[in-house]
Amino acid sequence: MSVDPPSAAGAGPEVGADEWVARQARRHEQLPGLLGQAQRLAGRVGWWPRLAAAALAAAALPALGLGGFQLQVGINALLLALLALGLNVTVGWAGLLDLGYVAFFGFGAYGFALLSSGQLGAAGIHLPAYLSLPIVMAGAAILGLLVGLPSRRLIGDYLAIVTLFFGEAFLEFTTNVAPRTLGGPNGIVGIDPIQAFGVQLTSNAGYFYLLLILLVATMAALRLLDNSRTGRAWRAVREDPLAAAAMTIPVSRVKLMAFAFGAVIAALAGTVFAAQQISVFPPDFNTAYLILIYAGLILGGAGSIAGAVLGGLVVVIILDGFLRSPTEAGYIFYGLILVALVVKLRPWRKLAAVAAATIALGFAAHAVAGAISARAVAGGPQSTGWIATAVRDWVIVPASPKTAGNIAFVVLVCLLIALVQARGRWRTALLPPAIYLAACVWEARLVAEPSITRQILIGVVLIVMMNARPQGLLGSRRVEVPA
């Protein structure tokens, strides 16, 4: 008495059969309207044509007349994309939480710096790129194997702590050990550009193209690796190491391989970084940069090649491209609030009510504060541009905004906590003052502190991402394996 398989009648599967249900579920995941059509169209194009199209589009960018600053942002973005790609091997595929990853980047940079500068010996070593790059990458692979050794015994949090130590140790090492050779806190300066066969790469456009080629080549290599026995073994070890071992996969060796691959890609990024910057300093490889790489990977979607690259690009373009000038930072700040409101507040009447209340509250508060003391509103927005002009008579910025801004920031945090805790009407009622206070704090204080604002914004973006799309921009939904 075996159950008959669902018969495929006509063109599609029978209504109610498993396959029909699966198709319906997939249909539900698609976006409505034009976006959905674009999505379906993109789905029909294969992975390789998409990579080619993206590479060509990126290659056309410098020709469109990007200025020096934009080109530098592009180089930084490609670097972080390459780094996120390498991290994706260790973290996204093999599932090994490697918090020392940035040290491999540093190793690559310092390795290239030593082999291509006057640092070693009397006249220095000036190796051509076709020698120095393989040497540095081979060294990184060995280092990756060594750092990966604890992963044979440690998993999860424990491995994270041990690798974090390694990352910090690298910083200490470069800062304090052998200052003649490694330069101590002064780093290594006067590094040769990348040179091979009599050609020297000196222009930023040249490095942009070099990085683009390396990135596309790495993406292609990883794509081929992902669909091979090695890639499957990595993912199997991430899903369930015990079952992987029972299925003939040598778990420890596979983990070490993931570490080595990640390290090699990071070192490759490091060499280009050193050659382009002409100098390396220990703080270039600190934990803040590590967090940036992780932010890119998580934002884009761990486990997805295109996701890691996109995430890396987006993080740098947001941070370096927009957050340098207060005006552009304002676009992101107000834009994020607006998008969050539009997405989260339904029906539209509620949205309109909250918006109207926020605007009214602002003008009322401004009028009251102005009536009490002229100094209380004498500051004006710290940002510039049309948004600043628009909110001039709306936000309260005192003549000396520093202390008031700090206090307002603490109040804002409290208000946000209350907002999260409140339910229903109370939450809606708390929204206008929270948004208004946030705008005041932004205009009075945060705009003037770009470095802090960057960290806060990255945090906010990740929080929004976790709620809206936990798998990242291009990642695929994953289920957690029950322990």
Place this chain on the structure above:
Amino acid sequence: MTADGARPDAGGQPVPGTPAHPVLSLDRVCLSFGGLRALDELDLQVGGREVVSIIGPNGAGKSTVFNVITGIYEPGGGDVRFAGRSIAGHLPHAIARLGIARTFQSLRLFLNMSVIENVMAATYGGTKAMPWESILRLPRARREERAVREQAEEILSFFGQRLAGYRRDQPAYSLSYANRRRLEIARALATRPRLLLLDEPAAGMNPAETHEITELIGRLRDERDLAILVIEHDMHVVAGCSDRVIALDHGVKIAEGGFDDVAAHPAVVEAYLGRDPEALAEGE
């Protein structure tokens, strides 16, 4: 039904029907967790093309036997021999490579990989292409990849329509419970085993699916030439598929032989139900 006359002597002389040249033999295997003796001088043989079932109440040590055979635990004493060589103390992946595959009682699929990838992942030990060969798509990598895919499709087709068609490329987490159990068996087959260990293959299945699993175990033995060791609580399955049955309690073998004999063995009845109070009174 009582079969006192033909009752096999537990722990004594070799039981008739035990294979002369076993594929797997456990020889006085002991295992302790702290003070708890999980396995106590356990002898067990499985011959080629033989289905042996292990039964016993919860905590009898059945899954522990599997974990000792597959190298998750190292036996504290005794020896485990597979195809004539000792495998005690070998690493799990090396043991799997030798030809022992298993399924897990609490399904341990690679949930976020597709159905066919689950099966293909288990061919790792049987393939040799290095990462750079895969990246450069060198001949050996391409040849292996093609062979592995064909092998995976062949194995999946062994389960009829259950894992074929559109399901092949669905993630494993989208499968129903019964199909997950089937996929675990399919994945185990991809390691090209000589001995298959099935840990409660019919748990959580309805009667129709249970019947199907029973037939499947027979087909695996006959069509794929496998020696099979099964842990199962469902006595329909045990009765339907076993050539020999071994009953465990507290890590000790209490009975061995044909299903009917073991099921009626007083020690087995006692292990499951406790001692009959009247018999207890008579005994005293």
